[in-house]
Structures are given as structure tokens and as C-alpha cells.
Amino acid sequence: MTSAMPDRTSLESAVALACRAPSLHNSQPWRWVVGRFGLSLFSDPDRLLPATDDFGRQMVISCGAALNHLEVAFAAQGWDIEIDRMPARADRELLATVGMFRKREISPDDTRLAEAIKVRRTDRLPxxxxxxxxxxxxxxxxxxxxxxxxxxxxxxxxxxxxxxxxxxxxxxxxxxxxxxxxxxxxxxxxxxxxxxxxxxxxxxxxxxxxxxxxxxxxxxxxxxxxxxxxxxxxxxxxxxxxxxxxxxxxxxxxxxxxxxxxxxxxxxxxxxxxxxxxxxxxxxxxxxxxxxxxxxxxxxxxxxxTHEQTAPTTTPRRPLSEVLFQDRPTPH
Ligand SMILES: Cc1cc2nc3c(=O)[nH]c(=O)nc-3n(C[C@H](O)[C@H](O)[C@H](O)COP(=O)(O)O)c2cc1C
Incomplete structure (x- = not known):
């Protein structure tokens, strides 16, 4: 089967859902860059929390969570994706490239997991x-x-x-x-x-x-x-x-x-x-x-x-314009 590329609206809606992923202290340390054939996921070094996460371990774990959310979001749109993890040894911020989009049947499980993105949140109560x-x-x-x-x-x-x-x-x-x-x-x-x-x-x-x-x-x-x-x-x-x-x-x-x-x-x-x-x-x-x-x-x-279903708050997320780019942002 040949690969295609989702249109811009589908891409943006998948990335927005991916950004609902949990991250250390809601630091949202990810950057997505759209290319001709797919997306690249970079960590954002400005969002490292050095006193808590000196080696950036949890920064990368947070980005991994966003990557899985992205896969779930695309599956619910009927897209299979191919992920290349750590594709460039010399570029420590480039964590994954996502491409080779292929159409797939949407299963009830795909829908169930994508719906779960919207209701999942960190609950710190007993x-x-x-x-x-x-x-x-x-x-x-x-x-x-x-x-x-x-x-x-x-x-x-x-x-x-x-x-x-x-x-x-x-x-x-x-x-x-x-x-x-x-x-x-x-x-x-x-x-x-x-x-x-x-x-x-x-x-x-x-x-x-x-x-x-x-x-x-x-x-x-x-x-x-x-x-x-x-x-x-x-x-x-x-x-x-x-x-x-x-x-x-x-x-x-x-x-x-x-x-x-x-x-x-x-x-x-x-x-x-x-x-x-x-x-x-x-x-x-x-x-x-x-x-x-x-x-x-x-x-x-x-x-x-132990609270009503609606109780824990949805934490905010940065707007898409701050995390999704056409070209890789230059370092500050
Ligand atoms: C790597 C990582 C570490 C986290 N560590 C903690 C933690 O120690 N305590 C805690 O209450 N929440 C922790 N969280 C949850 C985040 O605080 C939470 O995902 C973030 O505030 C966004 O809120 P949400 O999950 O409700 O969307 C962690 C999440 C990630 C991904």
C-alpha cells in the first residue's frame, strides 16, 4: 500500500491531542516540526528542569508520552504511522521522526484510547x-x-x-x-x-x-x-x-x-x-x-x-503555535 500525508487540519488535530500527554510538572518539553513527508519530534531544552531532572531523563519520558499520544490520535483518524526513534545520534534533541502514513481501518480500541486522551488527567487525591x-x-x-x-x-x-x-x-x-x-x-x-x-x-x-x-x-x-x-x-x-x-x-x-x-x-x-x-x-x-x-x-x-467524575481539573496546554513549527526553531 502506498503512503500519503494527512492534510494540515488532521495533522494539527493529532498534534493537539498528542500535547494532552502528561509531562513533568506540565513542562510540555516538546516541539513538533512538519516536513514534506511527516513530522519530527524534538525535545525543548528550554524546558529542562535542572534541579529535579538533571540529565533530562524525565524530559525525554514526557516526550515519549506525547509520541504515544500522537500514535493513538492518528490511529483514531484511520492512519498507521511509522516511527523512527533517535534517528540522528549527533542530534540529541531529535527524538523521533514520524512518517509513512498508511490508511487503516479504525477499530473500537482506536476510538476507546483516543477518547481516553480527553478524559485522562493526573489525580493527586487518595x-x-x-x-x-x-x-x-x-x-x-x-x-x-x-x-x-x-x-x-x-x-x-x-x-x-x-x-x-x-x-x-x-x-x-x-x-x-x-x-x-x-x-x-x-x-x-x-x-x-x-x-x-x-x-x-x-x-x-x-x-x-x-x-x-x-x-x-x-x-x-x-x-x-x-x-x-x-x-x-x-x-x-x-x-x-x-x-x-x-x-x-x-x-x-x-x-x-x-x-x-x-x-x-x-x-x-x-x-x-x-x-x-x-x-x-x-x-x-x-x-x-x-x-x-x-x-x-x-x-x-x-x-x-474518591471525587465526582468531573472533579479534577484539566491542566492547561500551550497553544499549538508555540509547539508546532514549519521549520526547526533556532536556539535562543
Ligand atoms: C515524567 C513525568 C513525571 C511526573 N511526575 C509526577 C510526580 O512526581 N508527581 C505528580 O503528582 N505528578 C507527576 N507527573 C504528572 C504531571 O504533573 C502531569 O502530567 C502534568 O501536570 C499535566 O497534567 P495532566 O496529567 O493532568 O494532564 C509526572 C508526569 C510525567 C510525564
């Missing part, structure tokens, strides 16, 4: 345990394995150790003014709009205490519909990679997106959690608890939301 979890986990493992990434379900007995480590790390980082300044710029800060985590997406002071496995964001205004929700009962997933290469990170972001969308399509609430994988000591602890030889990249809390 969850109750996910229903039918034992039936869902093999499926989530397969979704991730298809992308070459291991998904581990952490045993219930690891919860206390993870929560203790999380609290200790928050204490340590409370004394790090550079990390705190970066966190406060990117979260709960009205001037950062349309990027960053808005205060409506951050739990209120009282609700924060119910979720110990959480980054030390400032308090926000998000509250549960049930004022007496107890301690968080989320299941805890972990994505691991064989190594710490940029390709591993990109693939991990793709798997993160695929898992989050699958959960969202089942009505499950999710929250990626990465503060524990940012420091060597806590990353090692997560690895030991997981009984998986791979390198821990992203933890994911999964459960049933």
Missing part, C-alpha cells in the same frame, strides 16, 4: 483500591511489554517502605532551596500559565496527608467529594527499563502513556509519581522492593477516584 485488579494487571503488563518496557505491580508490603522513603525525601528536599524554587515556579504558581501544575490540580492541605506516596508539591485547592476518605489505597505500578539510554527513556514514556490511557479507558484514576526515582538512594530502594532487575523510571498510582 484513591480506593482498583476493582478487578487481578484481571486488569496482565493486560497492563502486556500493553507495556508490547513497547518493550517492564511493568511491575509492587506488592502491598512495599507500601509502608515507599511512603516512609517519600516522607524522608520530602524532608531532605525541604532544605534544598534550588529544588524548592523550581518546584514552586512550576506548581501552584498563577504566572506560569499555560504550563505548570495549577493549584486546582493540587490537593488541599488536609487532603495531602491522605497520600504519603506523593511529591512535596505546595498545597492547592483540590478536595475529595468525600471529606472523610481514609488513607490512600491505590495499587502501585512501576515501569522499569533495561538501561538508562535516551531510547529507553523515550520507550518508557510511550509505555507510560499507553498504560495511563488504558487505565483511563477503564474509568480508573491514575497519578505518575517520580520523586523517588530522582535520587540514587531512593531509586535503589524502589529497585530492591520491586524484585525486578530493571532500572526504576516511573511509579504510577492507580485506583478509583
Amino acid at each position: 484513591f480506593t483500591a482498583p476493582p478487578s485488579w487481578d484481571d486488569i494487571t496482565p493486560h497492563l503488563r502486556a500493553v507495556s511489554a508490547q513497547i518493550g518496557i517492564s511493568l511491575v505491580v509492587l506488592p502491598e508490603r512495599s507500601r509502608t517502605a515507599l511512603e516512609d522513603a517519600s516522607l524522608r525525601l520530602s524532608g531532605l528536599r525541604g532544605a534544598n532551596p534550588i529544588y524548592q524554587a523550581e518546584l514552586r515556579w512550576w506548581s501552584g504558581h498563577p504566572d506560569s500559565f499555560p504550563q505548570g501544575v495549577p493549584e486546582e490540580a493540587l490537593p488541599s492541605a488536609s487532603q495531602r496527608r491522605s497520600v504519603s506516596l506523593a511529591r512535596d508539591f505546595p498545597s492547592g485547592t483540590s478536595t475529595s467529594a468525600d471529606p472523610v476518605v481514609g488513607h490512600d489505597q491505590a495499587a502501585i505500578l512501576l515501569l522499569t527499563t533495561a538501561a538508562d539510554s535516551r531510547l529507553d527513556w523515550l520507550r518508557c514514556g510511550e509505555a507510560l502513556s499507553a498504560v495511563l490511557l488504558d487505565c483511563a479507558s477503564r474509568g480508573l484514576a491514575t497519578c505518575p509519581v517520580t520523586h523517588l526515582t530522582e535520587m540514587p538512594a531512593t531509586r535503589t530502594l524502589v529497585r530492591d522492593l520491586s524484585s525486578d532487575a530493571g532500572l526504576p523510571q516511573v511509579l504510577i498510582r492507580v485506583g478509583t477516584a
